[in-house]
Amino acid sequence: MSPPEPPRIGSLKRRLALWVLLPAALIALVDFMFARSDTDGVATLVQQQLLMGAAKIISEPLAQIDGGYEISIPPAAFELFANKTQDRVFYSVRSKSGILIAGDADLPLYAGKLEIEQEQYFLASMRGEPVRVIAYKHALPSTGAADYAITEVAQTLHGHAAFRDDLMRTAVRETLILFVLLVSGLACAVRWTLRPLIDFGARLGERRHGSLQKLDANTALAELRPIIIALNEYVARLDQTLGSYEQFVANTAHHLRTTFAILTSQINFGRRDPDAGAACMEVFGAMQKAVADGGRAINQLLVLATVEQTRPGAAATAVNLAAALTSVIEALAPLAQQKAIELGVDVIDSEATVHCSAYLLRELIGNLIDNAIQHIAGPGSVIASIRRTPEAVLLEIVDTGPGIPAHLHERVFERFYRMDPSRAQSSGLGLSIVKEICEAVGAQVALGVGDHGGGLRVAVRFPLAPLV
Amino acid sequence: MRYAMAMKLLLVEDNRELSGWLSRLLSQSGFAVEQAFSGTDAAHLLVTQTYDAIVLDLTLPGMNGDALLRSLRHKNNQVPVLIISAQNSLQNIIAHLDLGADDYLAKPFDIQELEARLRSLLRRAIGRSNPVLVCGGLSYDSNTKQFSSQGEVLKLTPREHAVLETLIRHCGKTVSKQGLADNLCTLDDMVSAKALEIYIVRLRKKLEQSGAQILTLRGLGYMLSYVAA
Numbered sequence: 121m122s123p124p125e126p127p128r129i130g131s132l133k134r135r136l137a138l139w140v141l142l143p144a145a146l147i148a149l150v151d152f153m154f155a156r157s158d159t160d161g162v163a164t165l166v167q168q169q170l171l172m173g174a175a176k177i178i179s180e181p182l183a184q185i186d187g188g189y190e191i192s193i194p195p196a197a198f199e200l201f202a203n204k205t206q207d208r209v210f211y212s213v214r215s216k217s218g219i220l221i222a223g224d225a226d227l228p229l230y231a232g233k234l235e236i237e238q239e240q241y242f243l244a245s246m247r248g249e250p251v252r253v254i255a256y257k258h259a260l261p262s263t264g265a266a267d268y269a270i271t272e273v274a275q276t277l278h279g280h281a282a283f284r285d286d287l288m289r290t291a292v293r294e295t296l297i298l299f300v301l302l303v304s305g306l307a308c309a310v311r312w313t314l315r316p317l318i319d320f321g322a323r324l325g326e327r328r329h330g331s332l333q334k335l336d337a338n339t340a341l342a343e344l345r346p347i348i349i350a351l352n353e354y355v356a357r358l359d360q361t362l363g364s365y366e367q368f369v370a371n372t373a374h375h376l377r378t379t380f381a382i383l384t385s386q387i388n389f390g391r392r393d394p395d396a397g398a399a400c401m402e403v404f405g406a407m408q409k410a411v412a413d414g415g416r417a418i419n420q421l422l423v424l425a426t427v428e429q430t431r432p433g434a435a436a437t438a439v440n441l442a443a444a445l446t447s448v449i450e451a452l453a454p455l456a457q458q459k460a461i462e463l464g465v466d467v468i469d470s471e472a473t474v475h476c477s478a479y480l481l482r483e484l485i486g487n488l489i490d491n492a493i494q495h496i497a498g499p500g501s502v503i504a505s506i507r508r509t510p511e512a513v514l515l516e517i518v519d520t521g522p523g524i525p526a527h528l529h530e531r532v533f534e535r536f537y538r539m540d541p542s543r544a545q546s547s548g549l550g551l552s553i554v555k556e557i558c559e560a561v562g563a564q565v566a567l568g569v570g571d572h573g574g575g576l577r578v579a580v581r582f583p584l585a586p587l588v
Numbered sequence: 589m590r591y592a593m594a595m596k597l598l599l600v601e602d603n604r605e606l607s608g609w610l611s612r613l614l615s616q617s618g619f620a621v622e623q624a625f626s627g628t629d630a631a632h633l634l635v636t637q638t639y640d641a642i643v644l645d646l647t648l649p650g651m652n653g654d655a656l657l658r659s660l661r662h663k664n665n666q667v668p669v670l671i672i673s674a675q676n677s678l679q680n681i682i683a684h685l686d687l688g689a690d691d692y693l694a695k696p697f698d699i700q701e702l703e704a705r706l707r708s709l710l711r712r713a714i715g716r717s718n719p720v721l722v723c724g725g726l727s728y729d730s731n732t733k734q735f736s737s738q739g740e741v742l743k744l745t746p747r748e749h750a751v752l753e754t755l756i757r758h759c760g761k762t763v764s765k766q767g768l769a770d771n772l773c774t775l776d777d778m779v780s781a782k783a784l785e786i787y788i789v790r791l792r793k794k795l796e797q798s799g800a801q802i803l804t805l806r807g808l809g810y811m812l813s814y815v816a817a
Contacts, residue, residue, distance in 0.1 A: 370675075374647065377674035378603050381695035385609035388699040392616060408816075415696055446808060450762055453803045454815040464806025503806060 132317065136310045141303065148299045155291035163284035164252075168241055171254035171273050174200050175239065178211055179258045179271040182221065189221045189269075197273075205278040210246055212272045227272050230255030236268055249276050316341045332359045369425045376418050383411050416490070417547040423483045424535075424549065427556045436561070439478045441506050441513060441582070442470040448485045449504070456493050462501040463489070469506045472513045474582040476561035484557040485515070488578055491550035492519035495576075513582040520575045529567045554578075594620040595640040595710055600630040600656070601672070602648050610643075613699045619706070627651025631659065641668040641709050643702075646675065646684070654687065661688040668709040672697065698816060700724065700799060723759040724799030724814030728752075737798035744794065747772060751787050755802060755812035764809035 177197035183190050191213060201209050212223035228244045234257040244253050251274040260267045320340070327333065332355050337348040390396060391404050449463055456463040474481065485504075492502040500520035507514045524532055524539065531537050533555040536548040558565045558580060568577040597619045601607040604625060611621040622637070624630035628650035630642075642660075646653035657669055670691045671684050681692045690712075691705050704722045711720035711729075721728040725738045735742040735752060744752060754763055754771045769784055788810060792802050801815045 374674040377695040378606060381672075381674070381697065382603070382606045382609060384696040385606060385613060385699065389609060389613055389616075392613070411696060446762060449805055449808065450760060450811055450813075453805055453811055454801075454813050457801060457803050457813075457815050462804075462806055464804075464808055466807060468807060501806075 133310065133314060136314070137307075140306045140310070144299065144302050144306070148295055151295050152292065155295065156288060159284050159287035159291060162287055163280050166283060167252055167275065167277075167280045168254070170200050171241070171252065171275060172239060172256070174198070174209070174211070174273045175254050175256040175271045178213065178273065179256060179269065182213060182258075182260060182269055182271075184260050184267060189215060191222050193222060201275060201279075203279050203282075205282050207276045207279045208246075208249065208251075209276075210251065210272075210274040214270050214272075216268050221269065223272075227253070227274055230270070230272065234270065244274065246274055246276075251276050252280065316344065320344055332362075366425075369422065373418055373422050377415070380411050380415050380418075383407070387411070413547075417549065420487070420547055420549040420553055423487075423553050424556065427480065427553065427560050436476050437478060438473045438475055439481050440470075441472045441474050441481075441515060442468050444478065444481050445485055445504055445506065445515070448482055448489060452486070452489050452493060455490075456502065459493060459496065460499040461493055461496055462499075462503075463493075464501075464503055466503050466505040466518075467507060468504075469508045469513075472506050472508045474513050474561075474563075476563075476582070480557045480561060484554055484561075484563075484580070487550045487553045487557075488517050488580075491554075492517060492521060492576065492578075494550070495519070495521040497521075500575075512584060515580040515582070516577060518570045518575060518577045520570065523569060523574060523576045524567055532567070533565075554580075594618055595706075596620045596622070596638075597706070598622050598624060598630060598633060598637070598639040598642045600624045600627070600642060600648065600653070601645040602626060603645075610699075610702075614703070614706075617699075617703050625649075627653065627656045630656055634660065634665070639667055640713070641670065641706055643670050643672060643706070644689075646671060646673040654684075657684070657687050657689060668713045670702075670705060670709060672702070700816075701814065704814070721756045721759065723756055723812055726756065726795060726798040726800035726812075728756045737795065737800075742794055744791075748787050748791055748794075751784070752791055752812075755810060759800075759812050762805050762808045762811045766809075768810065 174197045177194055177200075181192050181194065193211075197211075198209055201207060210224045210227050212225065212227040213221040214229070215221055218229075227246065230240055230242060230253070232240060234240060234255060236257055236259050239254050239256040241252060241254050244251055253272055253274040256271045256273075257268055258271065260269060323335075334352045334355060335348045337345050337352065340348050387404050387408050391401065393400075396404070445465065445468070449465070453463055489502055489504070496502070496519060502517065502519045505516045505518075507516075528539060532539060532551050535552040537552070538548040554565055557563075562583055564581045566579045566581075568579065569575070570577045595618070597614060599607055599611055599614070599621050601610065601623070602625050607623050607625065611623055614621045622633065622639070624633055627648040630644075630648075631651060644653045644657065648656070653671065653673075657671075660667065660669070668690045669688070670693060671689045672693050672695060673680070673684075674695045681694075684692055690709050693702060693705060701724075704724060704727075707727070708720055708722040721730065726735065726742075728735050733749075735744060735749070735756075750772055751768060754768055765781060765784060769781070772784070788802055788804075795801060799814055799816075800812055803811045803813055803815075805811055
């Protein structure tokens with residue numbers, strides 16, 4: 121079963137970026153909307169000022185002479201509108217009674233009511249083009265307020281649109297520059313603020329795997345200090361626990377070994393007694409064997425304690441597998457001889473090396489061969505082989521013992537599991553040590569059937585040692 | 589086996605029960621044993637007494653075995669020291685041999701093994717240039733070129749002698765059949781594999797009482813080793 125996916129929290133950087141950039145973008149958008157309506161207003165105001173100016177210039181020279189009207193339009197009135205967009209300008213001057221005095225008769229008349237000296241702007245259409253029109257009601261100078269005329273000036277909207285777009289472009293450019301400045305400033309701020317945190321993470325990552333070294337809380341940021349103090353407390357407790365655990369294991373092993381040494385001396389003493397009969401000798405033999413089994417169990421427990429504290433890759437060197445195998449076989453040969461078990465090797469690649477702790481490798485092979493010897497009742501054989509494939513180094517140990525049924529292949533690797541609980545001399549630790557060492561050194565162990573359909577075959581696959 | 593002159597041993601072991609049984613066993617075998625139950629006791633004894641060898645436990649009250657050994661060697665006292673310890677890691681053994689110990693035995697151990705190693709140490713101390721090789725009850729004096737089993741001189745033919753000498757020089761280690769045959773070749777002409785097997789069979793018979801056995805390790809060769817009964 122795979123471990124559950126951790127909830128997606130993301131990184132602080134991403135969170136900050138999101139919650140800073142999103143509002144900034146929103147502000148920029150609102151700013152853009154306002155700029156849009158503002159620029160339109162400004163362009164309209166400018167056009168209205170021009171129209172008003174032109175209307176005043178046109179209406180200025182209007183005079184009533186002998187019941188008729190006289191007007192001469194100053195060209196300055198139209199020069200006001202000179203620009204690149206070549207807008208068309210229309211005008212009309214009408215009398216109180218609506219008679220066209222000058223200008224264009226098609227220019228639509230303002231429909232509303234106007235006071236004297238009042239102007240009104242409106243949009244209309246002139247020869248198929250939209251125009252902005254000013255209608256300006258003014259009194260005739262010679263008649264006082266009794267007579268008046270309405271001057272209208274209209275201009276197409278090209279200039280207005282161009283001016284508005286110009287303003288808009290400037291506004292957008294300014295907004296963009298501000299936005300970029302804001303974002304880069306924020307990015308720097310975020311980076312600078314988070315730098316100590318990122319450095320802290322990197323420092324933790326660089327530490328030796330399983331390091332119990334304390335971190336310096338004095339030079340850390342105030343926000344990180346509680347974390348570091350908590351971490352240091354945890355490390356101290358772990359260190360203490362591991363220390364007392366190691367001490368406990370060492371003390372227990374020391375005590376038991378000393379006790380066994382006393383027992384062995386006593387047995388040796390008894391055996392040397394010339395008056396000891398055959399029955400006594402048999403008892404001494406059995407006791408000696410029990411002591412040896414106990415000694416083996418202590419050693420196995422010590423190995424397990426060591427494996428538990430071995431981090432992957434710890435004390436790993438390139439070890440010649442054949443040399444390690446040979447030295448284990450030599451150490452166990454007397455035991456095999458006592459039980460009339462043939463011990464040796466078959467195919468052996470003397471060049472194969474594996475990358476792990478030499479001590480653990482010896483314990484791994486030792487437990488495999490010892491386990492095989494322990495389970496063979498009478499004469500038999502335990503034969504090892506070493507082969508190399510392009511991907512792995514393969515160690516195989518085949519014995520002629522009772523073997524292990526396939527349905528128990530997983531269970532026999534559990535600590536203290538014994539296939540035959542009546543066999544008192546087995547601690548049930550041998551294969552669990554093998555399994556745990558394999559896990560510690562990155563090897564795989566598999567069980568099978570020995571040669572000729574009987575016995576046990578144990579295959580250990582070591583990954584190829586990295587090229588140094 | 590008794591020596592003409594008793595060898596004087598200092599047994600430094602804080603566990604009085606173990607010390608008591610060991611000294612009884614060693615006395616039976618003809619060693620004159622004095623007991624010390626702490627490092628400081630031992631240090632005091634060593635000021636006035638001289639011993640042929642010291643059997644030294646490492647974990648001791650007062651002054652531990654390490655410190656005692658270091659102070660001995662510091663005073664240039666070259667008395668052979670055999671360490672008996674309940675700490676049997678390889679690193680530990682190497683560290684103590686580097687400190688100046690002459691041998692190391694992990695608890696629990698068989699008394700025969702302890703005695704064999706002590707004898708070896710004592711002989712080595714007497715004639716340091718001519719070591720006596722020991723394997724269980726079998727010993728080889730390279731000075732007199734004689735093998736003895738349980739103190740009795742073994743009668744061997746020259747070829748058997750050559751085979752056994754090669755094996756005892758590599759006691760506890762395998763010697764390939766080819767390696768053995770090559771050693772015999774220097775004696776005279778070629779030795780066939782069959783002939784070698786015959787020598788081994790004969791030697792096994794002669795070694796029956798010694799506790800040492802010639803083991804065949806398939807695919808590896810022969811190995812001389814102490815095999816407990």
